[in-house]
Amino acid sequence: MENFNYYIPTKILFGKRKIESLGKEAAKYGKNILMVYGKGSIFKENCYGTSLYEQAKKSLEEANLTIFELPNIDPNPRIESVYAGAKLCREHSIDLVLAIGGGSTIDCAKGIAGQAKYEGDIWKCYETKDPSPIQEVLPIASVLTLSATGSEMNGSSVISNLSCNKKIGLTTSKFRPVFSILDPSYTFTVNRKQTASGSVDIMSHIFEQYFTPDHGGYLQNRMMEGVLKTVIHYAPIALEEPDNYEARANLMWASTWALNDMFEKGKIPTDWATHQMEHELSAFYDITHGVGLGILTPYWMQYVLSNENQHRFVEYGKEVWNLTGTEEEIAKKSIEKTREFFTSLGIPAHLKEVGIGEENLEVMAKQATQRRPLGAMKKLYAEDVLAIFKMAL
């Protein structure tokens, strides 16, 4: 096991009606709250017979807090929203940036909280993946409405800049929310496509940390298999019964743990090639992140599988899918099982199905690898990424 420091001080309030604690928690950070949210689901009637917007507002107002708002955050949040939010923070002396939504909204809130106190252009930090110029970040909190990215408990923020077709992640412990409210009831209304792609996203986060070149991190691998089994068990139930609380609760808590940094501790270097390849797809075609991951992941597995790492796929096949047979058979079958599962959730298996043709494959492959080759299980250069994209067509 590699040396590491572990420090995850985000407070999680998990369960039914936890929104009622929002005002009290938020008040610990000051008077002025910037509520950041998406395009409307926050206003829909939920299982409590009201809207999340009303619930949040009520709790904040009961705590005598002043609310400012930044609505209309996009699913792949734009750098323009970051600038707009930061402007509001400065104008109104915001004390806490409160995201209400899924990973995109939370990621955007992180960018806002970072830009608010930073005199330079934070996009440069994303572009160089270097958070060090950002000295101070406003406190960030979230009310989660989608089980997928884990942004509610980690320090990562992914922002898109469509003017240059770039979607880039930036990570710093300063971006970790001070608290997050996780009420699985808010995901009852998440539709089939988003539920499926969120579930794929959770599994992909695990794969990126599970499939690593080293032999260490036994405990982390066994725990990650537990997360995979949970998603495999509950994602189909959530699709069939959208308001099954136990299914939604397990998916939500699984999504948080899949990427709150716990599992990568002691296992660095982790892989992340599939995520970086998918970021190119989203940047060029604005497709749903989990769908892109679902298409690419099994092709990535096929491409990187080798004699040297076959044992890792065998472990995966045995522990997660209860596969039997020769080692070679189990390894190959584990990849097939992954694809079959994604397909059962309704995730397409080919880029063409989501409108992506050959036109940009080369430039995307080049852009994905422009800083350095991707991945850790196998180093992927532009030609490798292009080969995977072509397999996925």
Place this chain on the structure above:
Amino acid sequence: MENFNYYIPTKILFGKRKIESLGKEAAKYGKNILMVYGKGSIFKENCYGTSLYEQAKKSLEEANLTIFELPNIDPNPRIESVYAGAKLCREHSIDLVLAIGGGSTIDCAKGIAGQAKYEGDIWKCYETKDPSPIQEVLPIASVLTLSATGSEMNGSSVISNLSCNKKIGLTTSKFRPVFSILDPSYTFTVNRKQTASGSVDIMSHIFEQYFTPDHGGYLQNRMMEGVLKTVIHYAPIALEEPDNYEARANLMWASTWALNDMFEKGKIPTDWATHQMEHELSAFYDITHGVGLGILTPYWMQYVLSNENQHRFVEYGKEVWNLTGTEEEIAKKSIEKTREFFTSLGIPAHLKEVGIGEENLEVMAKQATQRRPLGAMKKLYAEDVLAIFKMAL
């Protein structure tokens, strides 16, 4: 899944030579450090060619900190040590209580940190299991030398009062260490018996949270199976190769997670009957905690197994031991496997082997249940506890 709040802000510094950060971390809390430690192993030469005592002192002195010392903490730490430590804290305006040792030493440091600022007698809080009178607790930190109790990242402290044959645990978030240094190398010198009983302790912590009456907490159960598999894999390796870093590292990180409160979140009520029964054995006979747990656990399993909860043992048998057969067979076999594994580690299977006869069984059974019946899987009254003790003779 039950509602819960999750907040575990203990910073963990994990790995080789992390002791070098001790002074820097400790200095964040003030100048005066009370070093609390056990009976000598801290002075033995370790794999770094020096002693842990020297390493700790060097790092603290480099940070210009003033060190006070409380040595000779017992394996089942005494309330008298708590009083003595609290006196030192008051006399020397201690800013941080630093435990160097295993769970006993850390538990004692927690008692000291609680008593230091409390005008009443903290033993009364242990006796009533009520931490609410304790308003302020000094910051607590630890350097861990034994993988077992999880005290390094949780808010529990177990203290013994031999004058009344009582060993009682008290839990409050105020007892959670601010930081803990986990260098698995320090456990290379842990002997066979302590390694085995520490491993049983880890597994027992999981069992107490795994075997619960509800059907929820699927994710937590799958992750806990991962911890069990890790201990089952690495405990025998650590016994055969005491300086196998990977084995020691996995056991250490497993011990921390087995009882840092993560797994019980959403699963309350958890069981803890076996622990409370064992506390009676330790209080009356001062036996090693993990040995007592190892003796009792399979008998507890046999006693509580019923048609209503058989499915939980089936789950355990299938996922952890890869058992096959009818449900009834798997459930029974899973208990046999547990006993066999403990035996393979050298843990006795009968109370008589550790010098416990029939003489105090009744009074221990009565004392264990004096406040309320034990357990959640099955409520255990005095006669049930007595029956389990008799099975274990």
